[in-house]
Amino acid sequence: MRQFWVSVHRYAGLSMTVFLVIAGLTGSVLVFREELDAILNPELYQVSPPSREAELLDPLAIRRQLLDTYPQLHINWITLQPRPDHALNIRVQPPEENTDLDFDEVFVNPYTGEVLGTRMWGRISDGKENLIPFLYKLHYQLALGQFGTLLMGVIALIWTLDCFIGAYLTLPNRARATSRARSFSDKLKNQWRRWKPAWKVRWRRSSYKLNFDLHRAGGLWIWAMLFVLAWSSVAFNLGQVYRPAMGLAFEFQDVRRDFSPPEQPKTSPAISYAEARAVALNYLDGNEQHLTDQPVRQLDYTGMSYFPQFGVYHYRFRSERDVDEDWGRTRMYIDGNSGEVIALYLPTGAASGDTLTTWLITLHMAGVWGLPFKIFVSVSGILLVMLSVTGVVIWQRKRSARLRSGRRPTGGASKTKPSRA
Known part of the structure; x- marks a missing residue:
């Protein structure tokens, strides 16, 4: 069974290599996209x-x-x-x-x-x-439009699953590790003793062992961040898979259920942008939080837009429910005709699925914990490239070894020494 998962990990990694190298290199730069631009x-x-x-x-x-x-x-x-x-x-x-x-x-x-x-x-x-x-x-889309978005979403889904397969393959054989253990604590100690070498890099060994250790230990040390990057990429690119999968265990807000879309897109709302903003500010300053159990305070402005297909204004701001330090994800929806506040979306605290998704997206975008975390995310992108390349090297060397083994003479002929001229 273990050999089966080795094969799955190998070919999943090979199929993703080019895509992950591109994502890792570009992602390490895009952490500082605003400053660089x-x-x-x-x-x-x-x-x-x-x-x-x-x-x-x-x-x-x-x-x-x-x-x-x-x-x-x-x-x-x-x-x-x-x-x-x-x-x-x-x-x-x-x-x-x-x-x-x-x-x-x-x-x-x-x-x-x-x-x-x-x-x-x-x-x-x-x-x-x-x-x-x-x-x-x-x-996020290989500059290929909607097709590229879908393709990178599929790759992210494979990557997410492969994160668990790769972690499993670093574990020692459980039967061998615990065969002499008498108590549960002894089993854990034995298991850790055998797993501990997987976290280390043998810097002074052969190039093959160094390459293997970089691949195995590197994946373990940043495993949590790799999973965050992979699963949040599914959220970005493959929402039709992410949302139902998360919905099996977590709840989500559905603000659009409160919309009453017009029969035809309404391009000219009855109230202006300025009037819609005034409605939002009055709603927040007046402490009329009838859409939520607790008051929501605006910390910073973000922006606003109008959705003609729904006939509503979308007012976005940063509140105490946000985790991103620079970009607010709290959203208010205002009817473009009546000026009534019809829905309020809270990024955290209202629904567990939205809270987890907000954290995943914010971590992916390096929106918390300042410059140190931005540097960490950038380095994680570079390490992702390293893991992809070392995985290909491992495959190539094992493949070459198998080919050489297949060309060797067998039986009695293998014991015959060639004559020297």
Whole structure:
């Protein structure tokens, strides 16, 4: 049975190698994606106040100004928390009848509303200005669109299962390890004594043993992080598998059950973005938390958008229910006609499945514990590449050994020494 799982681990690893190398290398860089993007494109990101007394403009006023300049655009998502030294990044899209728009991202000076630049996110032919967005697309979908997203989701699912197979294969043979043990504690001690070498690297042994130890011990030392990266990747790319699987044991909030979608998408809501924001702030400041058992406090703004297919505004902010230090995932939904708050999504504390998913996603994105954890996640990406490469080397060496063994003469001929000239 163990040999069967060895074969499964071997061929699962070989099938994933290229994908995990790409994901590991790009992921180790994308941990610092915002900082690197700003360094590569200072003309798009860097701003300074025109005077000491200058104040940041209301992002919704910038939205209106931008629509006046580009009336053919749709601007659904708008960030509500501009930074004093950072351009306001706004994602846009053309109307369906206008597909010739050459950009989908606009960078605006938050003090003046001036457009600093535009780009088509992820188009690598534009050069360094799209290097980080292209790496992002390469990371989660191999820059292959929806097919790539699905493919990487399948790979992540195989990777998740293989995490457990790989960990199992590092365990010693239980029968041999415990055959002389008399009590349960003795069995545990014997088991650990035999398993302990799997956590060590024999640095001064042969290259084969060093490669094998790096593969085995490296996988054990960062196993928990590898599992987090793998299963959260399934959550990102293969929700049709992740959600039902997690739903077997955990509960999830379903805010959309409170929506009453119109028969046709409602592109022009009765209330404006500013009015919807006022509804959200009044709801939060007025402590009218009738949708939750406990009050929810807003710590920081995040942004808002409008969903015409549901006729609702989506107001997003960071609350005490968030774990991400920079990005709020608490969401409020407001009816675009009546202005009524119809649903509230809490990232933690409301449903166990959402709490676990929030932590998985936040750990994947290195959104907690500051710079030390970002460095750890980045190093984990590099170690993932190392594990993939060492796994291929192990397979190649064993395959070469089997081929050499198959070419050796058998029977009596194997004992005949070749004559020397």
